[in-house]
Each structure stands twice: as structure tokens, then as C-alpha cells.
Amino acid sequence: AVSAERAWVSDFYGDLYLIDDTGTEIHRLKTLSSGSGCHTMTKEGDLLYISPDKEIRKVSKDFEIKGLKNFKTHALIACCIYSSHFNEDILVGFRSKNSSKAGAVSRYSDSLEESFTFMDEALYEYPQYITENINHDVIVSDPTKGVLVVTDAGGKHRFNYQGRSEDSEFEPNGICTDNQARILVADLITSSVQVLDKDGQFLFFLLTDSDPEVDKPFALSFHLNNLWIGLGSYKRMLVYNVQYANLNHQEMQ
DSSP: OBOSSEEEEEOTTSEEEEEETTOOEEEEEEOOOOSSSOEEEOTTSOEEEEOTTSEEEEEOTTOOEEEEEEOTTSSEEEEEEEEOTTTOOEEEEEEESSTTSOOEEEEEOTTSOOEEEOSOGGGOSSOOEEEEOTTOOEEEEETTTTEEEEEOTTSOEEEEEOOOTTOSOOOEEEEEEOTTSOEEEEETTTTEEEEEOTTSOEEEEEEOTTSTTOSSEEEEEEETTEEEEEESSSSOEEEEEEOSSOEEEEEEO
């Protein structure tokens, strides 16, 4: 979750860190939340995250914490969250309590009062990350199914991306979009960041495992031509200034 000068990043141990663009830690929050995609930043710069008891909580810029809505009794388990920068809607991904059933993605108002569930629930099994494109498409990575699912803003299915035809497996995790409606996805199988057009056609690899500093890119966020990459194998972030013709990057431990 990235803004102009700072970012909230998580680890696998239930900690959230607020860092600046040099990697300096500003604040640490012990959430004990497990899983990926469990936090997001609002348009105003507040943090939203899913707590271990499945409550969506809001952390203001002065670090005051407020509970917004609890999904503990929901029929499905809340597993990821995204705050729209278009209209402040909140998108929540759910997985089934029973592995034989489908997951879902629901859209809520910023007050979490009104919602609708994307109609074709069979699209999802275990949503991991959610983002939006500038054309208002909703993009969801589902590594359990090995698919990137794209719908329009109302939940109508547009397409699936299951990796390049020459790749036998695909495990999408972190996703983001750029200011030209291209979709960037981190694939753990090929240890790469792939770039797709807005209709799901593979364009090129932005980063691959041939880059010595890139090993299992896991989480992505794009802001003002800067691509933030969280690596699954190391406790560090990479920040690239993306020009597509070349990449300039700095590393943060």
C-alpha cells in the first residue's frame, strides 16, 4: 500500500511497517494478521487491514485505530482487501470455510454499509490480492486456482489470464496497474514480473530471475512511475523507477 512518500508493508509474522521512500521505518503495527493482501491504503492515506478476528480496522495518519466492520459471522472468510482510489469503495475478497465451495469478491461503500457480491462467484477460490485499473476493471489474483481474474466494475467477467501458453504452471500473487492501464503481476513459478495489456494479452517480462537482485517477487504496488516490489525470499523491498525501456532501482533492507 503506497502513497507518494511512504508505504505500509507487511511481513509473514503479523507485523505492518510504515516506511518512507528511503526504507526508514516510521511506525510498526503488530496486527498478527496472517496471509497476503490483508491491508490497503485509502485515497486519503489511512490504512485499512483485516485483523485476526476478521474485523476491518482503520488506522489514521496519526495512528489511531478504529474498528469498522466485523466479518467473523460471515458465511465466508475475509482474506484480502482493497480500497478504491476512484470512489473510496472497499473491495473484500473471501474464501470458503469449506474447501469444496467457491470464494467471492464483494464491493462495499466506504462506510461498509452497502454491498453487492460479484455475481459469478465460481470465478474465485482463494482471492489473494485485489486492485483496479484506470478503466475501473477489478483484477484479482488467485494463486490457488493459478489464475488472474478480471471483471468490470459491476462484477461482469471480462477474462482470465493463466500465464503464457508456453508455461506449464502459473502462480500469480502481487498485482498492480500502471497509468496506461497495463496490468503487472508477480508470478512465483517463473520468479518474474509480467506485464499484460488491459485485455489480458502478455506484453513482456518487466523483471525475471535473470536479474540477480530479484528472487520470488511477491507483492507489487505502482505509484508515480515507481514500482515497489516485496520479495518472498528476503526481508527487503525493491523500488524501481519504471520507464519500461530501462529500470533504475534502489534497494531497501
